[in-house]
Amino acid sequence: MMKTVMMTAASAALLMLSGMASADQALAQKNACLSCHSVDKKIVGPAFKDVAKRYAGDKTAENKLVAKVKAGGKGVWTKELGAEIPMPPNPQVSDADAHKIVAWVLGLK
Numbered sequence: 001m002m003k004t005v006m007m008t009a010a011s012a013a014l015l016m017l018s019g020m021a022s023a024d025q026a027l028a029q030k031n032a033c034l035s036c037h038s039v040d041k042k043i044v045g046p047a048f049k050d051v052a053k054r055y056a057g058d059k060t061a062e063n064k065l066v067a068k069v070k071a072g073g074k075g076v077w078t079k080e081l082g083a084e085i086p087m088p089p090n091p092q093v094s095d096a097d098a099h100k101i102v103a104w105v106l107g108l109k
Contacts, residue, residue: 024104031093033101039108044085046077052108061106066098 028034036044046054055061070093074086093101 024100027097028101028104031090031097031101036087042081045087046080048105049108050080052106055106062099062102065102065105066095069093069098069102070095 025034025039028037037046037048039048041047042050051065055065058064068087069090071091072087072089075084078084090098
């Protein structure tokens with residue numbers, strides 16, 4: 001009985017986590033992030049999984065990346081992308097949405 005309860009709780013937790021990831025991915029889509037980025041392959045910008053890998057363990061990454069989403073940037077991914085392709089500023093993305101999107105990206109494995 002206890003094993004069944006624990007398995008059910010674990011399944012519910014996984015469903016909730018996948019639902020949050022889907023909601024945050026939809027938020028990235030809504031804010032046009034997926035026009036230039038993909039989860040697992042570079043398009044115009046780096047793959048989100050590559051971003052997560054680069055910033056793994058960096059406790060300041062979320063705030064740095066939120067600032068980059070809002071203000072834009074260039075030159076960070078030149079070597080990986082083969083060219084210096086600037087990321088345009090996205091001031092229309094709210095701070096709350098930017099934090100949710102960046103947290104989702106940083107959580108990708």
